[in-house]
Amino acid sequence: MTWAAISTWRMSFDGLSEASVLLDKGINAGDAVEKLISIVENNEHYKSVGFGGLPNEEGIVQMDAGFMDGDTFAQGSVASIENVKNAISVARKLSENKTNSFLVGDGATKFAAKNGFEMTNMLTEKAKKEWQGRLSANHQEQLRAYDGHDTVGAVTLDQQGSMAAATSTSGLFMKKDGRIGDSPLSGSGFYADSQVGAAAATGLGEDIMKGCLSYEIVRKMAEGQSPQDACDQALFSFAKTLKDRYGSCDAISLIALNSKGEWGVATNVEFAFCVSDNEHEAKIMIAQQAAKDRTKIFPMTEKWLADYQKRTESTID
Template sequence: MTYAMIGTWRMAYEGLCKGMDLLSQNGKSADAVETAIKEVEDYPFFKSVGYGGLPNANGLVEMDAGFMNGDTFEVGAVMGISDVKNPISVARSLSHEHYNSVLVGAGASQYATLNNFERKNMLTERAHKIWEKRRKEIVEKNLSPYDGHDTVGMVSLDASGSLSVGTSTSGLFMKKPGRTGDTALVGDGFYVDSEIGGAAATGLGEDIMKGCLCYEIVRLMGTGMTPQAACDKAVYSFTKKLKERYGKIGEFSLVALDKNGNWGVATNVEFTFAVGTEAGEPAIFIAHPAANDQTKIEPITQEWLDAYSKRIKAPID
């Protein structure tokens, strides 16, 4: 059997490399997903996930995470968890529970404490400065408060044929306390079946959850479609329908991986992602929506990477 892994956004790359190292040593897909996402959660300059994630309207970092095992369909998720270092680990732990496998708010945080998960103040000084700046801009420039909602999602296939998927986010910047999007909702933000494949989503959760797109992509792969064809069909057909019926649409980006290690991506914005396979080293790509409801995918340039690194670490005025 082969092994492979795919993750959303440029921020997935370093974690995905660690996950691929595990897979290359006959590691389990579930361990690869958790390891990869923890790497993203721990990095303070990724402002939409974990430590350094941007807070809600009240200045609190509330995080969502989900995990699913493709062999057993075990699902665990947390919504609105706070002051916990690695929400993905809590979500994976909850997946082993038949009852109470999805916890929200104070209940999720309490479970983490009682089960000895590391607690941590997830609001960094940098994130607080960004929050204060945005509050001022909202008043002075009459801007929308909402700016940023990227989720890290990882799908992993190990050499034994097992697939797993995980997601983690601090959610919509300046969201109302208690708000959750698609990230921790099975079928919306993530889904996996080891007999078929898995998918993960990122973007505006309020719109993504209207289409159950991760489940739909896996369902389409189950009919014989390639991951790329399934992503294109699910994403572009639904975004058209949503725009027609709802009148507007947010950002949508989804990644998929099948049981043979083939992968696919679809998006309605400029979207970066990381992917690694047994046949090749992990790499970062950039995707754009193209003509005829297809996705254009290209290798990322060094110029883009340099600009990205400079941007995420730039001083906050």
């Protein structure tokens, strides 16, 4: 039976590998995507997701996450949630609610505590030192978010034909208290329809939100486009429009699966992603923008992986 999974960035490889094992055993898409995301959230080396995520300008780690069931369109989200080990699990729990399925700030944190989710201080010493260093370097003036706004997004297709999409992020480093990007917003950061396909986004949320790009990809697939064509057309058409009308378009990367297990990726930066299915083991691929509004995709090299590991696990002086 066909199953497939795709996820954003190299950091999701371990999670996607575990999700692949579950999908091969017949586990449902929702359980698989939640497991994939939670593995990334639990790894303190990743500066933009979960435990170890870099804080806002006040030194507080505020996390956003979203989940969508492609069978029912049920979706749950949290934003600016604090001190919760796995924001994705809270978001999925909220997807069970007909109302009150998107909670923010104190309300989201209280819901998590009341419902027995693991609570912990999400600010690691490493992340704290990096925050302190940024404050010192900028003399608390002209603070800029770093470029590594790397949301983990994932899409899964199980053997029963059900699909799910999910995201999790700690957002921009040095962001304003309460800032929320596209990640927890269905239609922008993620969208799933099991009869068609699903998509997820990563990049600068303020730009992704302007185009509702995850929904746009699924809409294009519903019209008969392949996942690759849908991703390329959604990204590059919107990027041109945004540059013309808004003046700029920042980093955006998109992933998608259709209900057949076919995948697509589009990006306007160098972008690593992970993918697997019932016929192929989990692997890491690299995508880059190419000519004529297309995306070039090629296998990861050992040198690229070694450089990535060095950057990810570097210590702060």
